[in-house]
Amino acid sequence: MSDRRTMTDGSPVTPDHRDINPATGQQKGYVILSAEERAKGFVRPIRRSYKHLTCGSVTTMGLAIAETYAREPGFYSGTFCVECRSHFPLAQFVWEGTNEAVGS
Numbered sequence: 023m024s025d026r027r028t029m030t031d032g033s034p035v036t037p038d039h040r041d042i043n044p045a046t047g048q049q050k051g052y053v054i055l056s057a058e059e060r061a062k063g064f065v066r067p068i069r070r071s072y073k074h075l076t077c078g079s080v081t082t083m084g085l086a087i088a089e090t091y092a093r094e095p096g097f098y099s100g101t102f103c104v105e106c107r108s109h110f111p112l113a114q115f116v117w118e119g120t121n122e123a124v125g126s
């Protein structure tokens with residue numbers, strides 16, 4: 023039985039993955055559902071981009087993270103904005119081109 027959660031490259035979750043890279047504001051790494059878990063099927067469409075309501079900017083994420091949202095919409099509590107270079111609660115974001123909250 024493999025681990026349900028991995029880093030985006032499929033490696034085991036590291037304790038320091040939330041460390042922030044000062045150059046980008048992004049975490050050292052992001053946790054996703056494992057490939058095996060994502061292969062069980064999606065309950066939402068795969069959406070790659072979301073808008074930060076505070077600044078109006080759109081951020082596009084990697085496919086594995088988008089698939090994690092599609093498999094388990096409540097997996098994350100917050101996400102990153104490329105314009106603000108910081109993480110914020112999901113309530114501040116909608117899927118691009120919609121009024122649907124990210125994480126719903």
Ligand SMILES: [Zn+2]
Pocket residue numbers: 074076077078079103104105106107
């Ligand atoms: Zn922003």
